[in-house]
Amino acid sequence: MNWNWSVVDEFMPYFWDGVRVTLQATALGSLLSFALGLVWALLLRTPSRFVRWPVGFFVEFIRNTPLLVQLFFLFYVLPEWGVQTSALATGIIGIGLHYSTYTAEVYRAGIEGVPAGQWEAARALSLPRGRTWGAVILPQAIRRVVPALGNYVIALLKDTPMLLGIGVLEMLNQARQFGAQTFQYIEPYTIVGIAFILISYPASLFMRYLERRLVH
Template identity: 70%
Template structure:
């Protein structure tokens, strides 16, 4: 294999720029998916079916639509309706919205796993509904679902290369641009492949550490 370390050296400044964009998209997309997923989960537990049905229909549609299609819709169609965002913002919103439909199910499982006695104790203490959720139920539910949420963080990381299709210069976008300019494909693609493995591993280590702290 014709490996050129000079090509690696030349690519590294572009790599660091792409890595920063990838991590930014991952962090912001994760925050959106976690927050919006919790909102969906709580709305699905409202007693009013006129709230549950639309939320269920929207989340089911988003979950069963490819993320790439959603990216194209948000980036190319919404501007025709007067809603235009930057490429990175569009990517963050698309990833966050798409994965919120999965984190919604994770939160739901965590809420269902809270023992019934906790609900009964809150009722016996005459706690208001919002206090029951914020102080009793959600802290216990979130503690149970951290490992599953961590798996979706890694899944989101693996999907960030899709942002290249809407002109976001993440790691893959930088590698592709460098390869086309320098006619060197092996080195930049290998570098970002190793980077994805390392970032995924570090994320899994951090999540396991957080899980142990929550258990204690």
């Protein structure tokens, strides 16, 4: 094992660029997954089975197939359909869509966890549908699901290295490029590995704390 600190110094500027892209993909991907997941969860509760079944199939399909292949699909097929986006934008869409199928389950559990009395009370007060959802059900459901959503943000963060498959320069890809140019592989990859632990471990401790605060 020959660790060379001067290589670390050289790699650091690239590393920080990678961190920025990784965090950007994580933040935007999470926001997309939160929004889309809520859409799936609500669509899966509509009375019409002509909506429920296709959405259910779509969600199951996305959840049970690899994110990496979905990224390739978006990256190579979307341009054929005339949609031109950058690699990072494609990556964010792919990762957000993939995780939205997980967050949909979280929302579903959260909505089902709201006591039936709340629905009945909204009904007794003859609140319109929009108000029932917006002012009664969702505020209670979302409070319960925050820690679970947070855990998916951490899982999503750990899946961002897959974006290197479509050429996004996030942390791991920066390390790979650096290695290809300088033939120094030990330091960059080790730093990136440690960086993931340093971000995700405290984040998961924080989620546990949130879980204690918000759920119980």
